[in-house]
Amino acid sequence: MANELQNRNNFFDNLMNMRNWMNDDFFSNLTPVADHMKTDVTEDDKGYTVKIDMPGFDKKDIHISYANNILTVTGRRDTFDDDADKEGNVLHSERRYGQMSRQYRLPDVNRKDVKAQYNDGVLTISLPKLNEKDDDENRIDID
Missing domain, CATH: 2.60.40.790 (Immunoglobulin-like)
Structure with missing residues (x-):
């Protein structure tokens, strides 16, 4: 049971990291050149x-x-x-x-x-x- 909970937490952590990575990549294209x-x-x-x-x-x-x-x-x-x-x-x-x-x-x-x-x-x-x-x-x- 503890192993299953650990795997679920890792899965959600990976999803959050992927979401942050995709948002960063998407919004980086909108950053002005002056940046x-x-x-x-x-x-x-x-x-x-x-x-x-x-x-x-x-x-x-x-x-x-x-x-x-x-x-x-x-x-x-x-x-x-x-x-x-x-x-x-x-x-x-x-x-x-x-x-x-x-x-x-x-x-x-x-x-x-x-x-x-x-x-x-x-x-x-x-x-x-x-x-x-x-x-x-x-x-x-x-x-």
């Missing part, structure tokens, strides 16, 4: 610093652009190593592949002096602000 590119943006008098968590990306697959006061960061991951067994079965995988992109409105950036580094899965972008001298270089006076 996978966690970002910190700081600002001081001299410029902005943007730090983005992008673990698992190759540096060559990260693209950064700045135009019209918008910083755009795009990362692409085509494949990843999986933990499949000899038959190729994977019970559950939460790692993603494909393309992710984020945009940040950061006005008055001196595009010529923007710097980026990628270390240990964190992309750090330094965006110095335009000073008055830089801004005047693009100004055209009318005679």
